[in-house]
Amino acid sequence: MQESHNRVQWVYSSSSNQELEERYDEWAAQYDKDLAEEFAWNAPQTATELFAKHVPAGSKILDAGAGTGLVGECLAKLGYRNIYAIDLSLGMLEEARQKGLYKDMRQMTLGEELGYDTDSFDAVISVGVFTTGHAPAHAFDELARITRPGGFVVFSLRVDLYEEGGFKEHQAGLEEDGQWKLAELSEPYYPLPKGEPDVVHRIWAYQVTA
Numbered sequence: 001m002q003e004s005h006n007r008v009q010w011v012y013s014s015s016s017n018q019e020l021e022e023r024y025d026e027w028a029a030q031y032d033k034d035l036a037e038e039f040a041w042n043a044p045q046t047a048t049e050l051f052a053k054h055v056p057a058g059s060k061i062l063d064a065g066a067g068t069g070l071v072g073e074c075l076a077k078l079g080y081r082n083i084y085a086i087d088l089s090l091g092m093l094e095e096a097r098q099k100g101l102y103k104d105m106r107q108m109t110l111g112e113e114l115g116y117d118t119d120s121f122d123a124v125i126s127v128g129v130f131t132t133g134h135a136p137a138h139a140f141d142e143l144a145r146i147t148r149p150g151g152f153v154v155f156s157l158r159v160d161l162y163e164e165g166g167f168k169e170h171q172a173g174l175e176e177d178g179q180w181k182l183a184e185l186s187e188p189y190y191p192l193p194k195g196e197p198d199v200v201h202r203i204w205a206y207q208v209t210a
């Protein structure tokens, strides 16, 4: 495995979902320690604080790309209990399972059809997943489908990818089609201030309308 200070770049550079899955499987046991100590990863806190302004406790929530459950931990501190998790990597989900945060965990791939019925959730949250070499913009179609009308889809997104990775057009397309409308957009912030000080995110909150 790569040295810890290179592991974010290492997962960004995966050439396929299979390679990405293998790299996260390999990283899983060290992920929480690295993200805290080497990168000062703050996106779970930033995203869940914004999420809580829109989504009441008691809501049925999907943590999409839950990883080891850092977002679930923040949600639990805010009083949320009805949380489900999906992720590409079973190794990451196994770390999350040990924390006892989620009602159910399943391996699924964002960008492909998700194994949930339409309108299954009150809200979806996805942090650190819409980033270089990870989930594509068209994954939002399925996240909007499985969220009930009036519910929320909240996610972090790299600012450079929004402009250049097809996200701007896809997000606007869903709005023009009447699938969702923007409820809140955070100011830009630095999610990895220690190890990757040039990376900038914003948190997007959309309300599903159809």
Ligand SMILES: C[S@@+](CC[C@H](N)C(=O)[O-])C[C@H]1O[C@@H](n2cnc3c(N)ncnc32)[C@H](O)[C@@H]1O
Pocket (backbone or CB within 6 Å): 017, 020, 021, 024, 043, 044, 064, 065, 066, 067, 068, 069, 070, 071, 086, 087, 088, 089, 092, 108, 109, 110, 111, 126, 127, 128, 129, 134, 135, 136
């Ligand atoms: C940077 S980690 C973020 C994990 C967690 N949300 C957090 O904030 O710590 C990215 C996670 O997304 C997962 N992932 C990447 N691409 C994915 C995809 N297309 N579908 C589902 N999960 C994916 C990875 O396996 C990994 O667990």
